[in-house]
Amino acid sequence: MTGWLVIAGLGPGGEGLVTPEVSGALAQATDVVGYVPYVARVPDRGGLTKHASDNRVEIDRSRHALDLAASGRRVVVVSSGDPGVFAMASAVFEALEEGPDAWKHIDIRVLPGVSAMFAAAARAGAPLGHDFCAINLSDNLKPWALIEKRLRLAVEADFACAFYNPRSNSRPEGFARVLELLRDVCEPERLMIFARAVSTLDEDLRTVTLAEARPEMADMRTLVILGSSLTRRIARPNRTEIVYTPRSVPE
Amino acid sequence: MTGWLVIAGLGPGGEGLVTPEVSGALAQATDVVGYVPYVARVPDRGGLTKHASDNRVEIDRSRHALDLAASGRRVVVVSSGDPGVFAMASAVFEALEEGPDAWKHIDIRVLPGVSAMFAAAARAGAPLGHDFCAINLSDNLKPWALIEKRLRLAVEADFACAFYNPRSNSRPEGFARVLELLRDVCEPERLMIFARAVSTLDEDLRTVTLAEARPEMADMRTLVILGSSLTRRIARPNRTEIVYTPRSVPE
Numbered sequence: 001m002t003g004w005l006v007i008a009g010l011g012p013g014g015e016g017l018v019t020p021e022v023s024g025a026l027a028q029a030t031d032v033v034g035y036v037p038y039v040a041r042v043p044d045r046g047g048l049t050k051h052a053s054d055n056r057v058e059i060d061r062s063r064h065a066l067d068l069a070a071s072g073r074r075v076v077v078v079s080s081g082d083p084g085v086f087a088m089a090s091a092v093f094e095a096l097e098e099g100p101d102a103w104k105h106i107d108i109r110v111l112p113g114v115s116a117m118f119a120a121a122a123r124a125g126a127p128l129g130h131d132f133c134a135i136n137l138s139d140n141l142k143p144w145a146l147i148e149k150r151l152r153l154a155v156e157a158d159f160a161c162a163f164y165n166p167r168s169n170s171r172p173e174g175f176a177r178v179l180e181l182l183r184d185v186c187e188p189e190r191l192m193i194f195a196r197a198v199s200t201l202d203e204d205l206r207t208v209t210l211a212e213a214r215p216e217m218a219d220m221r222t223l224v225i226l227g228s229s230l231t232r233r234i235a236r237p238n239r240t241e242i243v244y245t246p247r248s249v250p251e
Numbered sequence: 252m253t254g255w256l257v258i259a260g261l262g263p264g265g266e267g268l269v270t271p272e273v274s275g276a277l278a279q280a281t282d283v284v285g286y287v288p289y290v291a292r293v294p295d296r297g298g299l300t301k302h303a304s305d306n307r308v309e310i311d312r313s314r315h316a317l318d319l320a321a322s323g324r325r326v327v328v329v330s331s332g333d334p335g336v337f338a339m340a341s342a343v344f345e346a347l348e349e350g351p352d353a354w355k356h357i358d359i360r361v362l363p364g365v366s367a368m369f370a371a372a373a374r375a376g377a378p379l380g381h382d383f384c385a386i387n388l389s390d391n392l393k394p395w396a397l398i399e400k401r402l403r404l405a406v407e408a409d410f411a412c413a414f415y416n417p418r419s420n421s422r423p424e425g426f427a428r429v430l431e432l433l434r435d436v437c438e439p440e441r442l443m444i445f446a447r448a449v450s451t452l453d454e455d456l457r458t459v460t461l462a463e464a465r466p467e468m469a470d471m472r473t474l475v476i477l478g479s480s481l482t483r484r485i486a487r488p489n490r491t492e493i494v495y496t497p498r499s500v501p502e
Contacts, residue, residue: 021267090380093495110373122361129341133384142500153408249393
Protein backbone atom coordinates (compact mmCIF):
# COMPACT_ATOMS: atom_id res chain seq x y z
CA MET A 1 0.00 0.00 0.00
CA THR A 2 1.38 3.40 -0.97
CA GLY A 3 0.55 6.21 1.37
CA TRP A 4 -0.12 9.79 0.53
CA LEU A 5 -0.87 13.05 2.28
CA VAL A 6 -3.45 15.55 1.08
CA ILE A 7 -3.87 18.93 2.76
CA ALA A 8 -7.43 19.89 1.91
CA GLY A 9 -9.57 22.98 2.34
CA LEU A 10 -13.15 22.25 3.42
CA GLY A 11 -14.30 25.79 2.68
CA PRO A 12 -15.88 28.07 5.28
CA GLY A 13 -18.56 25.66 6.48
CA GLY A 14 -21.39 25.12 4.00
CA GLU A 15 -21.35 21.74 2.28
CA GLY A 16 -22.13 23.41 -1.05
CA LEU A 17 -18.69 25.02 -0.89
CA VAL A 18 -16.67 21.78 -0.63
CA THR A 19 -15.03 21.09 -4.00
CA PRO A 20 -15.52 17.71 -5.71
CA GLU A 21 -11.74 17.31 -5.66
CA VAL A 22 -11.71 17.51 -1.85
CA SER A 23 -14.74 15.21 -1.53
CA GLY A 24 -12.95 12.73 -3.78
CA ALA A 25 -9.82 12.75 -1.63
CA LEU A 26 -11.89 12.25 1.54
CA ALA A 27 -13.65 9.28 -0.09
CA GLN A 28 -10.28 7.58 -0.67
CA ALA A 29 -8.71 8.40 2.69
CA THR A 30 -7.94 5.92 5.45
CA ASP A 31 -7.25 8.73 7.95
CA VAL A 32 -8.49 12.26 8.53
CA VAL A 33 -6.41 14.54 10.72
CA GLY A 34 -7.30 18.01 11.97
CA TYR A 35 -8.73 20.39 14.51
CA VAL A 36 -11.82 18.97 16.29
CA PRO A 37 -14.58 21.00 14.55
CA TYR A 38 -13.14 20.42 11.06
CA VAL A 39 -12.71 16.67 11.55
CA ALA A 40 -16.31 16.59 12.83
CA ARG A 41 -17.45 17.85 9.41
CA VAL A 42 -16.25 14.63 7.74
CA PRO A 43 -18.94 11.89 7.91
CA ASP A 44 -18.01 8.63 9.63
CA ARG A 45 -17.62 5.54 7.47
CA GLY A 46 -16.06 2.09 7.74
CA GLY A 47 -12.33 2.11 7.02
CA LEU A 48 -11.89 5.75 7.99
CA THR A 49 -10.06 6.67 11.18
CA LYS A 50 -10.54 10.20 12.47
CA HIS A 51 -7.79 11.92 14.44
CA ALA A 52 -9.13 15.12 16.00
CA SER A 53 -6.83 17.38 17.97
CA ASP A 54 -7.02 20.68 19.79
CA ASN A 55 -6.20 24.06 18.34
CA ARG A 56 -2.59 25.26 18.78
CA VAL A 57 -0.99 21.87 18.24
CA GLU A 58 -0.49 22.30 14.51
CA ILE A 59 3.08 21.00 14.38
CA ASP A 60 2.34 17.87 16.45
CA ARG A 61 -0.69 17.22 14.27
CA SER A 62 1.42 17.70 11.12
CA ARG A 63 4.08 15.25 12.33
CA HIS A 64 1.40 12.72 13.13
CA ALA A 65 -0.11 13.08 9.64
CA LEU A 66 3.30 12.78 7.93
CA ASP A 67 4.10 9.72 10.02
CA LEU A 68 0.83 8.04 9.07
CA ALA A 69 1.41 8.77 5.36
CA ALA A 70 5.02 7.49 5.57
CA SER A 71 3.69 4.24 7.02
CA GLY A 72 1.43 3.74 3.99
CA ARG A 73 -1.83 5.36 5.08
CA ARG A 74 -3.89 7.66 2.83
CA VAL A 75 -4.17 10.77 4.96
CA VAL A 76 -6.21 13.95 4.55
CA VAL A 77 -5.31 16.88 6.78
CA VAL A 78 -8.41 19.06 6.87
CA SER A 79 -8.43 22.85 7.17
CA SER A 80 -11.29 25.28 7.16
CA GLY A 81 -11.42 27.63 4.17
CA ASP A 82 -8.32 27.33 1.98
CA PRO A 83 -5.50 25.28 3.54
CA GLY A 84 -2.85 27.75 2.33
CA VAL A 85 -4.35 30.79 4.08
CA PHE A 86 -3.38 30.95 7.77
CA ALA A 87 -4.10 27.23 7.97
CA MET A 88 -2.51 23.79 7.92
CA ALA A 89 -0.43 23.77 4.71
CA SER A 90 2.44 25.87 6.07
CA ALA A 91 2.39 23.94 9.35
CA VAL A 92 2.77 20.63 7.50
CA PHE A 93 5.67 22.02 5.44
CA GLU A 94 7.41 23.32 8.57
CA ALA A 95 7.15 19.82 10.07
CA LEU A 96 8.29 18.25 6.79
CA GLU A 97 11.35 20.50 6.57
CA GLU A 98 12.48 19.67 10.10
CA GLY A 99 11.48 15.99 9.99
CA PRO A 100 13.28 12.78 8.95
CA ASP A 101 14.53 12.49 5.35
CA ALA A 102 12.10 9.64 4.69
CA TRP A 103 9.20 12.10 4.86
CA LYS A 104 10.55 13.92 1.79
CA HIS A 105 9.54 10.90 -0.33
CA ILE A 106 5.86 11.18 0.63
CA ASP A 107 3.36 12.02 -2.11
CA ILE A 108 1.94 15.34 -0.83
CA ARG A 109 -0.72 17.47 -2.48
CA VAL A 110 -2.47 20.65 -1.39
CA LEU A 111 -6.10 20.92 -2.52
CA PRO A 112 -7.35 24.51 -2.52
CA GLY A 113 -10.69 25.50 -1.04
CA VAL A 114 -13.06 28.44 -0.89
CA SER A 115 -11.41 30.81 1.57
CA ALA A 116 -13.28 32.49 4.41
CA MET A 117 -12.28 35.90 3.03
CA PHE A 118 -13.84 35.32 -0.38
CA ALA A 119 -16.95 33.69 1.09
CA ALA A 120 -17.41 36.71 3.36
CA ALA A 121 -16.77 39.13 0.50
CA ALA A 122 -19.31 37.30 -1.69
CA ARG A 123 -22.01 37.65 0.97
CA ALA A 124 -21.39 41.40 1.25
CA GLY A 125 -21.05 42.05 -2.50
CA ALA A 126 -17.50 42.55 -3.76
CA PRO A 127 -15.51 44.54 -1.18
CA LEU A 128 -12.28 42.84 -2.33
CA GLY A 129 -12.97 43.67 -5.99
CA HIS A 130 -9.79 45.71 -6.36
CA ASP A 131 -6.25 45.30 -4.92
CA PHE A 132 -6.34 43.88 -1.40
CA CYS A 133 -4.34 42.23 1.35
CA ALA A 134 -4.89 39.64 4.07
CA ILE A 135 -3.40 40.06 7.52
CA ASN A 136 -3.55 37.65 10.45
CA LEU A 137 -4.15 39.86 13.51
CA SER A 138 -2.99 37.19 15.98
CA ASP A 139 0.38 37.85 17.55
CA ASN A 140 0.89 34.23 18.58
CA LEU A 141 3.49 33.77 15.86
CA LYS A 142 4.75 37.27 15.06
CA PRO A 143 5.58 40.46 16.94
CA TRP A 144 2.72 42.88 17.56
CA ALA A 145 4.82 45.71 16.14
CA LEU A 146 4.87 43.94 12.76
CA ILE A 147 1.07 43.77 12.73
CA GLU A 148 0.88 47.52 13.33
CA LYS A 149 3.49 48.23 10.66
CA ARG A 150 1.62 46.13 8.10
CA LEU A 151 -1.69 47.79 8.95
CA ARG A 152 -0.21 51.26 8.39
CA LEU A 153 1.41 50.27 5.09
CA ALA A 154 -1.76 48.51 3.89
CA VAL A 155 -3.80 51.65 4.53
CA GLU A 156 -1.15 53.81 2.86
CA ALA A 157 -1.35 51.51 -0.19
CA ASP A 158 -5.16 51.88 -0.01
CA PHE A 159 -5.68 48.13 -0.12
CA ALA A 160 -8.95 46.68 1.00
CA CYS A 161 -7.96 44.39 3.89
CA ALA A 162 -9.20 41.04 5.15
CA PHE A 163 -8.34 40.47 8.80
CA TYR A 164 -8.10 36.91 10.10
CA ASN A 165 -8.19 36.01 13.81
CA PRO A 166 -9.20 39.52 14.90
CA ARG A 167 -9.36 38.51 18.56
CA SER A 168 -6.31 36.60 19.63
CA ASN A 169 -6.54 34.43 22.74
CA SER A 170 -3.24 35.70 23.97
CA ARG A 171 -4.11 39.37 23.44
CA PRO A 172 -7.88 39.93 23.61
CA GLU A 173 -7.33 43.72 23.68
CA GLY A 174 -5.48 43.54 20.33
CA PHE A 175 -8.47 44.29 18.15
CA ALA A 176 -9.28 47.43 20.16
CA ARG A 177 -5.74 48.61 19.39
CA VAL A 178 -6.25 47.78 15.72
CA LEU A 179 -9.39 49.93 15.61
CA GLU A 180 -7.54 52.78 17.34
CA LEU A 181 -4.74 52.59 14.81
CA LEU A 182 -7.19 52.52 11.90
CA ARG A 183 -9.04 55.56 13.27
CA ASP A 184 -5.73 57.33 13.25
CA VAL A 185 -5.09 56.75 9.54
CA CYS A 186 -8.50 56.30 7.87
CA GLU A 187 -11.52 58.57 7.53
CA PRO A 188 -14.41 57.79 9.97
CA GLU A 189 -16.72 56.85 7.08
CA ARG A 190 -14.44 54.00 6.00
CA LEU A 191 -16.54 50.82 5.69
CA MET A 192 -15.94 47.68 7.72
CA ILE A 193 -17.66 44.32 7.39
CA PHE A 194 -17.91 41.89 10.30
CA ALA A 195 -18.66 38.48 8.79
CA ARG A 196 -19.23 35.73 11.30
CA ALA A 197 -19.40 32.02 10.43
CA VAL A 198 -20.33 32.65 6.80
CA SER A 199 -22.22 29.76 5.11
CA THR A 200 -23.10 28.11 8.44
CA LEU A 201 -26.31 28.30 10.48
CA ASP A 202 -24.60 30.88 12.73
CA GLU A 203 -23.91 33.25 9.83
CA ASP A 204 -24.12 36.92 10.70
CA LEU A 205 -23.02 39.80 8.52
CA ARG A 206 -22.82 43.42 9.59
CA THR A 207 -21.50 46.48 7.73
CA VAL A 208 -20.60 49.57 9.75
CA THR A 209 -18.38 52.60 9.38
CA LEU A 210 -15.04 52.67 11.14
CA ALA A 211 -16.55 55.27 13.50
CA GLU A 212 -19.27 52.79 14.46
CA ALA A 213 -16.97 49.74 14.78
CA ARG A 214 -16.54 48.25 18.28
CA PRO A 215 -14.05 45.59 19.37
CA GLU A 216 -16.80 43.26 20.59
CA MET A 217 -18.25 43.05 17.06
CA ALA A 218 -15.51 40.49 16.35
CA ASP A 219 -14.88 37.12 17.92
CA MET A 220 -12.81 34.06 17.01
CA ARG A 221 -15.22 33.10 14.22
CA THR A 222 -15.34 36.54 12.61
CA LEU A 223 -13.60 37.58 9.42
CA VAL A 224 -13.27 41.37 9.28
CA ILE A 225 -12.97 43.31 6.04
CA LEU A 226 -11.80 46.91 5.92
CA GLY A 227 -12.75 48.62 2.68
CA SER A 228 -10.38 50.78 0.65
CA SER A 229 -11.08 54.51 0.42
CA LEU A 230 -13.25 53.75 -2.64
CA THR A 231 -15.37 50.95 -1.15
CA ARG A 232 -19.02 51.92 -1.09
CA ARG A 233 -22.59 50.84 -0.43
CA ILE A 234 -25.50 50.39 -2.78
CA ALA A 235 -28.77 50.80 -0.88
CA ARG A 236 -31.66 48.68 -2.16
CA PRO A 237 -35.31 49.28 -1.19
CA ASN A 238 -36.42 45.79 -0.09
CA ARG A 239 -33.14 43.95 -0.07
CA THR A 240 -29.89 43.97 1.88
CA GLU A 241 -27.40 46.59 0.84
CA ILE A 242 -24.42 45.68 -1.33
CA VAL A 243 -20.86 46.68 -0.43
CA TYR A 244 -18.33 46.73 -3.22
CA THR A 245 -15.04 48.20 -4.36
CA PRO A 246 -15.03 49.53 -7.92
CA ARG A 247 -12.50 48.13 -10.38
CA SER A 248 -11.21 51.57 -11.36
CA VAL A 249 -9.11 54.16 -9.62
CA PRO A 250 -9.33 57.57 -11.29
CA GLU A 251 -6.11 59.39 -12.24
CA MET B 252 -41.54 33.65 -13.25
CA THR B 253 -39.22 35.44 -10.83
CA GLY B 254 -35.82 36.22 -12.21
CA TRP B 255 -32.55 36.21 -10.36
CA LEU B 256 -28.91 36.98 -11.00
CA VAL B 257 -26.07 34.86 -9.70
CA ILE B 258 -22.45 35.91 -10.15
CA ALA B 259 -20.54 32.65 -9.93
CA GLY B 260 -16.90 31.66 -9.78
CA LEU B 261 -16.04 28.61 -11.90
CA GLY B 262 -12.62 28.21 -10.28
CA PRO B 263 -9.37 28.25 -12.24
CA GLY B 264 -10.29 25.64 -14.84
CA GLY B 265 -10.42 22.11 -13.49
CA GLU B 266 -13.92 20.68 -13.11
CA GLY B 267 -12.96 19.23 -9.72
CA LEU B 268 -12.68 22.79 -8.45
CA VAL B 269 -16.25 23.90 -9.30
CA THR B 270 -18.29 24.02 -6.08
CA PRO B 271 -21.59 22.12 -5.82
CA GLU B 272 -23.27 25.47 -5.07
CA VAL B 273 -22.15 26.87 -8.43
CA SER B 274 -23.07 23.67 -10.29
CA GLY B 275 -26.51 23.88 -8.68
CA ALA B 276 -27.05 27.46 -9.83
CA LEU B 277 -25.97 26.57 -13.38
CA ALA B 278 -28.45 23.66 -13.39
CA GLN B 279 -31.30 26.07 -12.61
CA ALA B 280 -30.26 28.87 -14.97
CA THR B 281 -32.06 29.90 -18.13
CA ASP B 282 -29.16 32.10 -19.24
CA VAL B 283 -25.40 32.07 -18.83
CA VAL B 284 -23.51 35.29 -19.49
CA GLY B 285 -19.75 35.81 -19.64
CA TYR B 286 -16.45 36.00 -21.45
CA VAL B 287 -16.20 33.47 -24.32
CA PRO B 288 -13.86 30.88 -22.73
CA TYR B 289 -15.75 30.83 -19.43
CA VAL B 290 -19.17 30.43 -21.06
CA ALA B 291 -17.67 27.61 -23.16
CA ARG B 292 -16.98 25.70 -19.92
CA VAL B 293 -20.74 25.40 -19.23
CA PRO B 294 -22.22 22.34 -21.01
CA ASP B 295 -25.06 22.96 -23.46
CA ARG B 296 -28.52 21.78 -22.51
CA GLY B 297 -32.13 22.41 -23.54
CA GLY B 298 -33.59 25.55 -21.97
CA LEU B 299 -30.21 27.18 -21.45
CA THR B 300 -29.21 30.18 -23.56
CA LYS B 301 -25.54 31.07 -23.61
CA HIS B 302 -24.45 34.68 -24.11
CA ALA B 303 -20.71 34.83 -24.74
CA SER B 304 -18.97 38.16 -25.15
CA ASP B 305 -15.47 39.46 -25.68
CA ASN B 306 -13.05 40.54 -23.00
CA ARG B 307 -13.12 44.25 -22.08
CA VAL B 308 -16.90 44.67 -22.37
CA GLU B 309 -17.61 43.92 -18.72
CA ILE B 310 -20.07 46.77 -18.17
CA ASP B 311 -22.11 46.03 -21.30
CA ARG B 312 -22.20 42.37 -20.32
CA SER B 313 -23.30 43.30 -16.79
CA ARG B 314 -26.13 45.50 -18.08
CA HIS B 315 -27.27 42.71 -20.34
CA ALA B 316 -27.30 40.24 -17.45
CA LEU B 317 -29.20 42.64 -15.15
CA ASP B 318 -31.70 43.33 -17.91
CA LEU B 319 -32.32 39.62 -18.45
CA ALA B 320 -32.81 39.03 -14.71
CA ALA B 321 -35.15 42.03 -14.44
CA SER B 322 -37.25 40.52 -17.21
CA GLY B 323 -37.69 37.31 -15.21
CA ARG B 324 -34.82 35.14 -16.45
CA ARG B 325 -32.58 33.10 -14.14
CA VAL B 326 -29.14 34.35 -15.04
CA VAL B 327 -25.67 33.17 -14.07
CA VAL B 328 -22.78 35.49 -14.84
CA VAL B 329 -19.70 33.27 -14.94
CA SER B 330 -16.20 34.32 -13.91
CA SER B 331 -13.02 32.36 -13.76
CA GLY B 332 -11.60 31.79 -10.26
CA ASP B 333 -13.50 33.74 -7.63
CA PRO B 334 -15.95 36.32 -9.03
CA GLY B 335 -14.96 38.91 -6.42
CA VAL B 336 -11.24 38.92 -7.33
CA PHE B 337 -10.50 41.13 -10.36
CA ALA B 338 -13.56 39.62 -12.01
CA MET B 339 -17.24 40.18 -12.76
CA ALA B 340 -18.79 40.93 -9.35
CA SER B 341 -17.55 44.53 -9.13
CA ALA B 342 -18.46 45.14 -12.78
CA VAL B 343 -22.05 44.00 -12.17
CA PHE B 344 -22.32 46.24 -9.10
CA GLU B 345 -20.97 49.22 -11.03
CA ALA B 346 -23.66 48.64 -13.66
CA LEU B 347 -26.30 48.12 -10.97
CA GLU B 348 -25.39 51.37 -9.21
CA GLU B 349 -25.65 53.42 -12.40
CA GLY B 350 -28.65 51.57 -13.83
CA PRO B 351 -32.42 52.00 -13.56
CA ASP B 352 -34.04 51.80 -10.11
CA ALA B 353 -35.93 48.67 -11.13
CA TRP B 354 -32.66 46.73 -11.14
CA LYS B 355 -32.26 47.34 -7.39
CA HIS B 356 -35.14 44.92 -6.78
CA ILE B 357 -33.37 42.01 -8.47
CA ASP B 358 -32.43 39.00 -6.34
CA ILE B 359 -28.61 39.01 -6.70
CA ARG B 360 -26.19 36.57 -5.12
CA VAL B 361 -22.43 36.16 -5.44
CA LEU B 362 -21.20 32.56 -5.23
CA PRO B 363 -17.52 32.32 -4.30
CA GLY B 364 -15.10 30.08 -6.13
CA VAL B 365 -11.57 28.74 -5.83
CA SER B 366 -9.40 31.69 -6.83
CA ALA B 367 -6.50 31.42 -9.26
CA MET B 368 -4.12 32.70 -6.59
CA PHE B 369 -4.97 29.96 -4.09
CA ALA B 370 -4.97 27.25 -6.77
CA ALA B 371 -1.52 28.38 -7.88
CA ALA B 372 -0.28 28.58 -4.30
CA ALA B 373 -1.59 25.06 -3.60
CA ARG B 374 0.34 23.65 -6.56
CA ALA B 375 3.57 25.26 -5.36
CA GLY B 376 3.09 24.41 -1.68
CA ALA B 377 2.00 27.30 0.55
CA PRO B 378 3.74 30.50 -0.58
CA LEU B 379 0.78 32.59 0.67
CA GLY B 380 0.86 30.89 4.08
CA HIS B 381 1.51 34.15 5.92
CA ASP B 382 0.25 37.74 5.39
CA PHE B 383 -0.11 38.53 1.68
CA CYS B 384 -1.61 40.88 -0.87
CA ALA B 385 -3.08 40.67 -4.37
CA ILE B 386 -2.34 43.33 -6.97
CA ASN B 387 -3.72 43.60 -10.49
CA LEU B 388 -0.77 44.69 -12.64
CA SER B 389 -2.95 45.93 -15.50
CA ASP B 390 -3.13 49.68 -15.84
CA ASN B 391 -6.34 49.60 -17.89
CA LEU B 392 -8.35 50.87 -14.94
CA LYS B 393 -5.84 52.62 -12.68
CA PRO B 394 -2.76 54.82 -13.06
CA TRP B 395 0.57 53.07 -13.50
CA ALA B 396 2.03 55.19 -10.69
CA LEU B 397 -0.43 53.60 -8.25
CA ILE B 398 0.74 50.12 -9.24
CA GLU B 399 4.34 51.11 -8.53
CA LYS B 400 3.40 52.72 -5.21
CA ARG B 401 1.53 49.60 -4.10
CA LEU B 402 4.40 47.32 -5.12
CA ARG B 403 6.87 49.33 -3.04
CA LEU B 404 4.57 49.39 0.01
CA ALA B 405 3.78 45.67 -0.32
CA VAL B 406 7.51 44.84 -0.32
CA GLU B 407 8.10 47.21 2.61
CA ALA B 408 5.33 45.37 4.51
CA ASP B 409 7.04 42.10 3.52
CA PHE B 410 3.81 40.66 2.18
CA ALA B 411 3.94 37.72 -0.16
CA CYS B 412 2.23 39.05 -3.31
CA ALA B 413 -0.04 37.52 -5.93
CA PHE B 414 0.07 39.42 -9.22
CA TYR B 415 -2.91 39.20 -11.58
CA ASN B 416 -2.74 40.18 -15.25
CA PRO B 417 1.04 40.54 -15.27
CA ARG B 418 1.10 41.41 -18.96
CA SER B 419 -1.41 44.08 -19.81
CA ASN B 420 -2.51 44.40 -23.44
CA SER B 421 -2.18 48.13 -23.30
CA ARG B 422 1.28 48.09 -21.75
CA PRO B 423 3.13 44.88 -22.64
CA GLU B 424 6.37 46.34 -21.27
CA GLY B 425 4.73 46.80 -17.84
CA PHE B 426 5.91 43.53 -16.36
CA ALA B 427 9.53 44.30 -17.29
CA ARG B 428 9.16 47.52 -15.30
CA VAL B 429 7.67 45.57 -12.39
CA LEU B 430 10.69 43.24 -12.33
CA GLU B 431 13.04 46.23 -12.43
CA LEU B 432 11.26 47.83 -9.50
CA LEU B 433 11.31 44.58 -7.51
CA ARG B 434 15.06 44.16 -8.17
CA ASP B 435 15.49 47.59 -6.69
CA VAL B 436 13.80 46.73 -3.39
CA CYS B 437 14.17 42.95 -2.90
CA GLU B 438 17.21 40.69 -2.53
CA PRO B 439 18.13 38.74 -5.73
CA GLU B 440 17.36 35.39 -4.06
CA ARG B 441 13.71 36.35 -3.48
CA LEU B 442 11.50 33.54 -4.84
CA MET B 443 8.96 34.01 -7.63
CA ILE B 444 6.46 31.48 -8.93
CA PHE B 445 5.08 31.66 -12.47
CA ALA B 446 1.89 29.61 -12.47
CA ARG B 447 0.23 29.27 -15.86
CA ALA B 448 -3.27 27.88 -16.40
CA VAL B 449 -3.31 25.93 -13.14
CA SER B 450 -5.66 22.91 -13.08
CA THR B 451 -6.01 22.85 -16.90
CA LEU B 452 -4.19 20.71 -19.48
CA ASP B 453 -1.92 23.69 -20.17
CA GLU B 454 -0.75 23.91 -16.57
CA ASP B 455 2.86 24.94 -16.12
CA LEU B 456 4.53 25.91 -12.88
CA ARG B 457 7.99 27.36 -12.52
CA THR B 458 9.82 28.70 -9.45
CA VAL B 459 12.81 30.99 -9.97
CA THR B 460 14.69 33.61 -8.02
CA LEU B 461 14.02 37.27 -8.75
CA ALA B 462 17.48 37.40 -10.35
CA GLU B 463 16.43 34.66 -12.78
CA ALA B 464 12.96 36.07 -13.55
CA ARG B 465 12.34 37.29 -17.11
CA PRO B 466 9.34 39.25 -18.40
CA GLU B 467 8.50 36.60 -21.00
CA MET B 468 7.94 34.00 -18.25
CA ALA B 469 4.49 35.60 -17.81
CA ASP B 470 1.62 35.84 -20.25
CA MET B 471 -2.10 36.64 -19.96
CA ARG B 472 -2.83 33.24 -18.41
CA THR B 473 -0.08 33.45 -15.77
CA LEU B 474 -0.55 34.16 -12.10
CA VAL B 475 2.72 35.36 -10.57
CA ILE B 476 3.56 34.99 -6.89
CA LEU B 477 6.38 36.91 -5.23
CA GLY B 478 7.43 35.38 -1.95
CA SER B 479 8.04 37.34 1.21
CA SER B 480 11.58 37.58 2.55
CA LEU B 481 10.90 34.36 4.52
CA THR B 482 9.49 32.25 1.66
CA ARG B 483 11.66 29.21 1.02
CA ARG B 484 12.10 25.96 -0.85
CA ILE B 485 12.12 22.38 0.39
CA ALA B 486 14.09 20.20 -2.01
CA ARG B 487 12.86 16.62 -2.32
CA PRO B 488 14.94 13.80 -3.90
CA ASN B 489 12.46 12.31 -6.40
CA ARG B 490 9.64 14.83 -6.23
CA THR B 491 9.04 18.44 -7.17
CA GLU B 492 10.26 20.98 -4.67
CA ILE B 493 7.85 22.68 -2.29
CA VAL B 494 7.73 26.46 -1.86
CA TYR B 495 6.19 27.80 1.32
CA THR B 496 6.10 30.73 3.69
CA PRO B 497 6.39 29.84 7.37
CA ARG B 498 3.62 30.91 9.72
CA SER B 499 6.02 32.59 12.14
CA VAL B 500 8.06 35.76 11.98
CA PRO B 501 10.80 35.83 14.65
CA GLU B 502 11.08 38.87 16.94
